[in-house]
Amino acid sequence: MPDALLTGGCLCGGVRFQVTEPLVRASYCHCTRCQRWTGTAASAEARVAPGAFRITAGEELVRQYLPDRGFAEAFCSACGSALWSRSPTDADVVSVRLGAIDGDPGIRPQHRQFVAYAAVWEPIPDDGLPRHPEAPPG
């Protein structure tokens, strides 16, 4: 097995995972679902290279919520941490929440998406990042 480049896990420490290649891209998502899922105004997430994600502990604790559309949201059933999302049609397509990564994820969010749905209670930071009302083009 390849060495872990990044490690991460949930709040209680029951679920642990590894990422074996540099994260591909990162963004802030302001969609309503991410607000609900994480309890925050925006979710910072990064796409993992295909095949570079593996669960190393606590797989039995992981539960998934599969909404009508979009990715299945994986969380720890013991502590509730939002951990990663996975395509329901391609298990190799995984995005991890940056807050679940130990230390520096080696990437910074490059744009903000779904800002049309941004929380009314927190201004979008004036950080110069491109803002997309819906999903980013491409």
Ligand SMILES: [Zn+2]
């Ligand atoms: Zn946990």
Ligand SMILES: [Zn+2]
């Ligand atoms: Zn979202």
